[in-house]
Amino acid sequence: MKSLAELQAIKEKMKGSIGLREEDKNCKRIVVGMATCGIAAGARPVLTAFADEVAKRGLTQDVMVSQTGCIGICQYEPVVEVFVPGEQKVTYVKMTAEKAARVVEEHIVGGNVVKEYTIGANAK
Amino acid sequence: MQELSLNILDIAQNSIKAGATLVRIEIEIDRAKNGMRIAVIDNGCGMDEATLARVVDPFYTTRTTRKVGLGVPFFKMASEMAGGQFSIRSAPGEGTAVEATFQWDNVDRMPLGDMAATYCSLVMVSEGTDFVYTHTVDGRSFTADSREFRAVLEGVPLSTPDVQAFIRDYIRENTEEISGGAYE
Numbered sequence: 286m287k288s289l290a291e292l293q294a295i296k297e298k299m300k301g302s303i304g305l306r307e308e309d310k311n312c313k314r315i316v317v318g319m320a321t322c323g324i325a326a327g328a329r330p331v332l333t334a335f336a337d338e339v340a341k342r343g344l345t346q347d348v349m350v351s352q353t354g355c356i357g358i359c360q361y362e363p364v365v366e367v368f369v370p371g372e373q374k375v376t377y378v379k380m381t382a383e384k385a386a387r388v389v390e391e392h393i394v395g396g397n398v399v400k401e402y403t404i405g406a407n408a409k
Numbered sequence: 410m411q412e413l414s415l416n417i418l419d420i421a422q423n424s425i426k427a428g429a430t431l432v433r434i435e436i437e438i439d440r441a442k443n444g445m446r447i448a449v450i451d452n453g454c455g456m457d458e459a460t461l462a463r464v465v466d467p468f469y470t471t472r473t474t475r476k477v478g479l480g481v482p483f484f485k486m487a488s489e490m491a492g493g494q495f496s497i498r499s500a501p502g503e504g505t506a507v508e509a510t511f512q513w514d515n516v517d518r519m520p521l522g523d524m525a526a527t528y529c530s531l532v533m534v535s536e537g538t539d540f541v542y543t544h545t546v547d548g549r550s551f552t553a554d555s556r557e558f559r560a561v562l563e564g565v566p567l568s569t570p571d572v573q574a575f576i577r578d579y580i581r582e583n584t585e586e587i588s589g590g591a592y593e
Contacts, residue, residue: 287579292561295572299565319530321480324419325410329523329530336533340570350568352534354426 320355412522427453
C-alpha cells in the first residue's frame with residue numbers, strides 16, 4: 286500500500302531540480318478544453334496524455350499544460366489550443382491520447398503544426 | 410458521459426469556477442443497502458435562490474457563448490435513471506453542495522470509472538484549489554487530501570509527473586483495498 290512516506294521520497298528527489306517556472310513569455314502552452322462538452326467527448330485522457338508526454342520528454346520547465354472551459358465549438362471536442370510564443374495560436378480538434386503524443390513530438394518539439402488535426406483541416 | 414467519475418470531474422469544474430479553495434468529493438457505497446451516494450461540496454461563491462432553481466434546467470447556463478448548460482442536468486439524469494435522487498443546495502458566499510444517490514445494482518447505474526484519473530486531472534490544473542476525496546465501501550474508507558500531499562511536498566507542485574503517478578497509484582491501491590477487489 287502506498288503511504289505518504291513515498292511522497293516524501295519523491296519530494297527529496299525533486300527538490301532542487303524544480304526551478305519555479307516563470308509564468309513567462311517563453312513558455313509554450315497547451316490548453317485542453319475541460320467543460321462538459323470536452324469531458325463527455327474524452328478530454329480527460331487527452332489532458333493526461335499531454336501531461337505524460339511532456340513529462341516523458343523532460344519538457345515540464347518549458348511547456349505548461351492547463352485547462353479551459355468551453356470555447357463554443359462543442360462539436361469538435363476534445364479541443365486543444367497550442368500557444369507558442371511569437372506564433373499564431375493553433376486549434377486542434379477531435380483530439381485523442383494518440384494524437385496528443387504526435388502533437389507534442391511534431392509541434393511542440395519539432396516546430397511543425399500537425400495540420401491534419403487542426404480545425405482548419407476538419408471544419409466543414 | 411460514460412462514467413460517473415466524468416460527471417464528478419465536470420461538477421467539480423463548477424466548484425473551481427466558483428472560486429472554491431476546498432472541494433470535498435464523497436463517494437459512499439453500501440452494498441448491503443444497495444446504495445451509492447456521490448457528493449461534491451465546495452466553499453465557492455455559491456448561488457442565490459433564483460439561480461439555484463434554474464441550474465437543473467438544460468437551457469440555463471451562465472455562459473454567453475452558447476445557450477445550454479448540461480453538466481448538472483447530466484448528473485441529475487444519471488442518478489434518476491438509476492433509481493436515485495438528486496439535490497443541490499447553495500447559498501451566496503457559503504458554497505454549493507451537489508448530491509446524487511443511485512441504486513447500486515440498478516442496470517442503468519453507470520460505472521464509477523476511473524476516479525484516480527479524475528482526481529489527478531483536478532489537482533494537476535488547479536493549484537489554487539484543494540480536493541479532499543473520501544471513498545467509502547461498506548463502512549471502510551480512505552481519503553486522498555491534496556492539503557496533506559502539499560504539506561509533504563513543500564512547494565513541489567502536484568502536477569509533477571512523479572507526484573501524479575504517486576497519487577494515481579495511491580487512489581487505485583486504496584480503492585482496491587477497501588473494495589476487496591479490482592479497481593473498477
